[in-house]
Amino acid sequence: MRLKPFSLCLCLLSLSFPGLALGKSIxxxxxYIHIEELDVLVAxxxxxxAKTASLSARDIKRFKRNGETWVRFVLAVDDSHEHTVERPLSRISKIKRRAGDFDPEEGKTYTARPVIxxxxxxGQTLRTIEVNLTDRSAFQYPLLIxxxxLKDFEAMVDPSLKYAAGKPGCTNDATPGE
Structure with missing residues (x-):
């Protein structure tokens, strides 16, 4: 079987750029991430x-609504976006504590966090993501992905780049997950 020059170039190109071959975005x-339901843009x-996504929140409280568990929290992204949010609780996540965060008297090697x-x-990609809630005010970025x-976004991360996707541009009629 003989490959045509164009096919050969395409094969070599896909080997040189694995992101193209896998259909992943860099x-x-x-x-920048736009949180659709809250209409907030965050860095x-x-x-x-990290395994999970984390969003900066404080005053986190669980409560019941129509027999289901919900969570109420204050979004702690910046001073202009401090407002109370209520969302259904998806689950509780157990996050492994770092050595400096471990209290031997308490005996827990993990922290339980609510997940919504x-x-x-x-970029142009809209996904429904599980996000755990915790106070990230000591960190530079209020959202950690x-x-x-990253798997859900079909992402490849190049640490030499910043804001490569530009401002988020998902349309209101975009279908999550497609």
Whole structure:
């Protein structure tokens, strides 16, 4: 079988750029994310070493509504976006504590965090992502996107880039997950 020059070039190109071959998008270490339901734009850190996504929140309280567990929290993104949010609770996540965060008297090696589902737009891609809630006010970025969410976004992260996807541009009629 003889390959035509165009086919050969296409094969070599896909080997040179695995992101193209896999249909993945390349994002930078930091990206802008639009949280659709809250209509908030935040800068996020993309962290392949973290498993889950985390959003900065405080005053986190669980409550019941129509027999279901919900969570109420104050979005702690910046001073202009401090407002109370209520969302259904998806689950409770157990996050491994770092050595400096471990209290031997308490005896827990993990922290339990509430998890909610949020529609996030990064670049032109809209996905429903599980996000755990925790106070991230000590961190530079109020939103951390971990490896599970990066898989959902079909993302490749190039740490030499920042804001490679530009401002989020998902349309209102975009279908999550497609």
């Amino acid at each position: 994002y930078g270490l930091n990206e 996020a850190k993309l962290d392949t070493g 589902d949020l529609e996030l737009c990064m 971990g490896s599970e969410a």
